[in-house]
Each structure stands twice: as C-alpha cells, then as structure tokens.
Amino acid sequence: MHRSRTHFTPTKLHLISEEGRATPRVYTHLVPLPPLDVRPGRDPRYPAGPAFLPRILSGEAFRSTSADLMLSSARQHGDLVHYRAFGRHIYQLNHPDLIRDFMTTDSIHHHRNVVMQRARTVLGNGLLTSEEPLHMRQRRLAQPAFHRDRIAGYGIVISDAAARMTSAWQPGTTRDLHADMLELALRIVGKCLFDLDHLDNIEAVASAVDSFMSFLPLAFLPFSQTIQRLPVPSMRRLQRGKLHLDTLINRMIAERRAEPADAPDRGDLLSMLLAATDPEDTAAASNQMSDRQIHDECVTILLAGHETTANALSFALYLLAVHPEAQQQLHTEAIAVLGPTRNPSAADYPNLPFATQVFAEAMRLYPPVWVTARSCISSYQIAGYTIPVGAALLAPQFAVHRDERFFPDPDRFDPSRFTPERKAALPRYAYFPFAGGGRQCIAEGLAWMEGALTLATIARVWRLTLPPNAPAKLAINPAISLRPRHGLPLHLDLRAI
Ligand code: HEM
Numbered sequence: 283m284h285r286s287r288t289h290f291t292p293t294k295l296h297l298i299s300e301e302g303r304a305t306p307r308v309y310t311h312l313v314p315l316p317p318l319d320v321r322p323g324r325d326p327r328y329p330a331g332p333a334f335l336p337r338i339l340s341g342e343a344f345r346s347t348s349a350d351l352m353l354s355s356a357r358q359h360g361d362l363v364h365y366r367a368f369g370r371h372i373y374q375l376n377h378p379d380l381i382r383d384f385m386t387t388d389s390i391h392h393h394r395n396v397v398m399q400r401a402r403t404v405l406g407n408g409l410l411t412s413e414e415p416l417h418m419r420q421r422r423l424a425q426p427a428f429h430r431d432r433i434a435g436y437g438i439v440i441s442d443a444a445a446r447m448t449s450a451w452q453p454g455t456t457r458d459l460h461a462d463m464l465e466l467a468l469r470i471v472g473k474c475l476f477d478l479d480h481l482d483n484i485e486a487v488a489s490a491v492d493s494f495m496s497f498l499p500l501a502f503l504p505f506s507q508t509i510q511r512l513p514v515p516s517m518r519r520l521q522r523g524k525l526h527l528d529t530l531i532n533r534m535i536a537e538r539r540a541e542p543a544d545a546p547d548r549g550d551l552l553s554m555l556l557a558a559t560d561p562e563d564t565a566a567a568s569n570q571m572s573d574r575q576i577h578d579e580c581v582t583i584l585l586a587g588h589e590t591t592a593n594a595l596s597f598a599l600y601l602l603a604v605h606p607e608a609q610q611q612l613h614t615e616a617i618a619v620l621g622p623t624r625n626p627s628a629a630d631y632p633n634l635p636f637a638t639q640v641f642a643e644a645m646r647l648y649p650p651v652w653v654t655a656r657s658c659i660s661s662y663q664i665a666g667y668t669i670p671v672g673a674a675l676l677a678p679q680f681a682v683h684r685d686e687r688f689f690p691d692p693d694r695f696d697p698s699r700f701t702p703e704r705k706a707a708l709p710r711y712a713y714f715p716f717a718g719g720g721r722q723c724i725a726e727g728l729a730w731m732e733g734a735l736t737l738a739t740i741a742r743v744w745r746l747t748l749p750p751n752a753p754a755k756l757a758i759n760p761a762i763s764l765r766p767r768h769g770l771p772l773h774l775d776l777r778a779i
Pocket residue numbers: 409410421471582583584586587588590591594649650651654655715716717720721722723724725726728729
C-alpha cells in the first residue's frame with residue numbers, strides 16, 4: 283500500500299520506561315509520528331494495562347468482544363499495554379513504530395502464536411503455520427505464483443465470478459450477501475488455485491471447506507487433539523470434511539503430476555507451485571516442493587484466501603449500504619470506466635481508485651485479520667521492558683486502525699482517507715490489514731484487485747440498502763477472522779443505467 287515516499291522527515295523518539303531508562307531510536311517518517319506513549323504499570327516490571335478482575339466484576343469482559351476490549355485498552359493505557367490472562371503475560375502493541383519492530387527486526391524473537399501452532403493439526407505445515415527456515419523456503423517457492431504479472435490473469439476470473447453471482451440476484455428482494463461473498467471468494471480462489479470451473483467441483487470443494495471451517499475452531503482448543511479423537515457424530519462429520527478436502531487436493535496434485543511435461547500451462551497457482559524450484563536450496567534432496575508440502579500450501583491458500591476476502595467484501599457492502607453518497611460515487615466511477623455492460627479486467631483496476639479507497643476504508647474499520655499474534659521464544663526488550671519467554675505479543679489491527687492520532691474521527695466511514703496524498707502521509711504501520719515483514723500476506727495484490735473489481739461490478743448495477751428493522755449497529759464476531767455476526771441481509775434494487 284504505502285510504497286512510494288518522496289521525502290522524509292527524520293524524527294527522534296525516546297522510549298522512556300518507569301525507571302527513567304531512555305533508549306533513543308531514530309526512525310524516518312514522512313510526517314513526524316506522535317511520541318510513544320508508554321505508561322508505567324502498578325508493578326514497575328510491566329507497562330500499564332487493565333486488571334483482569336475488575337473487568338470481570340464490572341461485566342465489561344462479558345459485554346464486549348475481544349476486539350472492543352483491545353480497543354478500549356489501547357485508548358485507556360497507551361501504546362504498550364500489559365495484562366495477564368490464563369497465566370500468560372500478554373503485551374499489546376499500539377504504536378506504528380512498535381508494530382514495525384514487531385513485524386520486522388524483532389520477529390527473530392517470535393514463533394507463531396498458540397492458535398496457529400494448534401492449527402497445524404489441520405493446516406499442516408503451510409505458509410501460515412510453518413516456522414523458519416521452512417517458512418522462508420516455502421515463501422521463495424510460492425512467491426512467483428502471486429507475482430503481479432501472474433495475478434493480472436485473474437482479473438477476468440474475478441469479474442466473471444462476480445457477474446455470475448449477481449445474475450442470480452432478484453431486484454426488490456433481501457438476501458444474505460455475506461453468504462454470497464463467501465461463495466464468490468471460494469469460487470475465485472478455487473479457480474485461481476486449481477483452475478476449477480465445474481460447478482460440481484466447486485460445490486465439492488465448498489462443502490469440504492465448510493466442514494473444515496467448522497472444524498477449525500476446535501483445533502484451537504487446548505485439548506484439541508483429544509477432542510478430535512472423540513467418537514461422537516459431530517467429530518466424525520468434521521473428520522470426514524477434512525478427509526474429503528485432503529482427498530480432493532491430493533487427487534488434483536496426482537492428476538497434474540501425471541500430465542506430460544509438455545502439457546500447456548494452465549496458468550493456475552497449483553501449476554506454479556508444482557513447477558517452482560528454489561535456486562538457493564542446494565542442500566535439500568530436491569529443490570522442489572514435495573506432494574505433502576504442496577497439499578499443505580493448497581489447504582492454507584484455500585482457507586487464507588476465502589474467508590478474509592469474503593469478510594472484507596461483506597463489510598464494504600454494509601458500509602456502502604449505510605452511506606448512499608459513497609455508493610453513488612462508486613456507481614458513477616464504475617459506469618465511467620466500464621460502461622453499462624463490460625465486465626472489468628485487471629487493466630481496469632488502476633482506473634477504479636474510489637473502489638479501492640472504499641475497500642481500504644472497510645478494512646480499516648473492519649480488518650478481516652483483526653489482530654496479529656505471536657509467542658515470544660527468546661527474551662528481548664520493548665521500550666525498556668523485558669518480554670519474557672512464553673509471553674503473547676499482539677498487534678491489533680482493530681485498535682490501531684481506530685486510533686485518532688492517525689485517523690481523526692476514527693469511527694466515521696471516509697474513503698477519502700485513502701486518496702494517494704493522504705495515504706502517503708500515513709505512517710506505514712498505522713494501517714496494516716495485510717500485516718508486514720517476512721509474514722506479510724503473500725496474496726495482497728490479488729486481494730486488492732478482488733476487492734475493487736467486485737465492488738465496482740456490484741455498484742455499477744445494484745443499489746444496496748439496509749432492510750427495514752435492521753439493527754442500527756452491525757454486530758461483529760472477532761473469531762479466526764473478523765466476521766459480521768449475523769450475516770449481511772441487504773435489500774437489492776436495480777439502478778437505471
Ligand atoms: C482481504 C483479504 C485478505 C486479508 C485482509 C489478508 C490478511 C493477511 C494477513 C494479516 C496475513 C499475515 C498473518 C500473520 O502474520 O499471522 C496473511 C497471510 C497470508 N495470506 Fe492473506 N489476506 C487476505 C487474502 C488472502 C488471499 C486471497 C490469499 C490467497 C489466495 C491469502 C493467502 C495468505 C497466505 C498464504 C498467508 C501466509 C503468508 C506467510 O506467512 O508467508 N490471503 N494474510
């Protein structure tokens with residue numbers, strides 16, 4: 283997002299701890315960042331933070347979601363917040379410079395968080411769950427599949443899928459657009475990853491992914507491996523879902539392996555993963571991925587690319603429905619660029635800046651990955667405080683994206699925050715829906731294009747409004763990703779074009 287900077291103003295920050303230790307660091311920013319606001323806690327060994335018991339007793343812990351609690355902690359206790367939960371030290375980082383160190387230089391002190399570690403039982407050792415050095419090798423192998431030239435070919439996939447979805451919509455009706463966005467995102471990732479076209483195949487993948495998704499939260503429970511072995515019907519059904527998905531993916535890998543070497547390139551991600559070689563990998567027996575590794579990467583990409591994008595699109599549609607003026611502006615842009623009937627391609631994406639701004643602002647207010655979490659594996663210091671081994675470190679997109687130091691009137695939907703000029707003035711880690719550093723989302727380019735082309739396809743033809751009796755505030759569910767809690771029922775009307 284924030285690639286080009288034209289001039290820089292160095293700012294000097296002093297990180298001051300309770301005992302008055304000061305660690306000067308020089309950072310370069312286009313505009314000076316507000317100084318770090320790190321406050322001492324009652325116990326001088328830790329920075330300030332909310333006490334667990336009062337929150338329980340006041341009922342706050344039960345009334346709010348975990349995302350709301352992180353937001354209120356940041357607002358009350360400053361840029362580095364400490365609390366304990368379930369016997370663990372937790373450090374919440376709320377300042378762009380702390381987050382930059384967390385994502386980049388300090389990442390050598392981190393492992394995937396407990397949730398991701400447990401998810402290995404279902405996701406295997408794909409990009410999301412693996413540690414270094416495996417992660418770096420896989421990243422080198424998979425990166426070309428997400429190269430800009432490669433994903434340009436997926437523009438048509440996105441707009442075809444969006445056009446097919448909307449052709450089933452009936453004017454004058456209300457339907458759950460979150461369900462539609464989930465199916466759309468799955469179709470797109472299914473086509474981009476496996477070149478899957480046939481409805482049967484898509485439905486088979488959809489139902490396998492569905493069972494798999496309902497299985498996933500279980501994988502995150504402390505005794506998940508024991509629970510998964512329980513001989514109860516729900517467990518059997520969920521295991522069948524996993525087996526089903528594994529079988530489908532393995533069959534596709536085997537079919538591709540069996541194709542002659544001179545078979546035409548299908549242009550999908552799977553063919554890139556199968557062909558990828560790692561020139562730096564001279565020590566390994568093969569510099570290609572094993573079938574097992576490709577399987578794990580496919581499961582990871584299917585799951586990582588499905589719900590995140592669907593949620594971002596759903597929140598964007600909700601925001602458009604409650605901001606008719608923005609919806610009108612997007613409609614005008616879509617008509618000007620595409621005319622009344624032409625489906626967009628990747629070449630249209632740069633000409634849809636307002637669609638991109640709407641998508642960006644939706645991910646500011648409702649970041650699909652609402653917190654990035656890690657476990658500390660070697661003790662180090664943040665702002666003069668020692669982070670113990672085993673501590674959890676959190677960089678909460680949900681809280682930082684609503685920080686009024688960077689986003690005045692932070693709860694207001696305002697896509698103009700992401701015009702090129704205003705975007706360039708934002709500190710890099712004040713806005714990080716795709717994280718950053720070595721773990722930055724590998725498919726960020728694809729996700730931006732998917733967002734803009736889908737929103738333009740919909741807004742060109744349809745007018746979206748909230749149905750009567752819709753609650754004034756959208757309920758959110760900060761689960762594995764941030765979702766609308768009760769789907770997204772929206773009323774549909776055709777525009778006169
Ligand atoms: C709006 C949509 C999306 C958002 C907001 C998003 C966000 C993220 C974030 C924040 C991470 C880093 C997670 C962490 O460090 O713990 C990540 C990683 C990843 N994402 Fe996405 N993502 C999106 C779409 C996609 C799509 C469409 C795909 C695939 C087709 C994808 C594949 C991945 C993969 C494989 C990783 C792991 C990268 C690594 O660790 O090297 N994502 N994503």
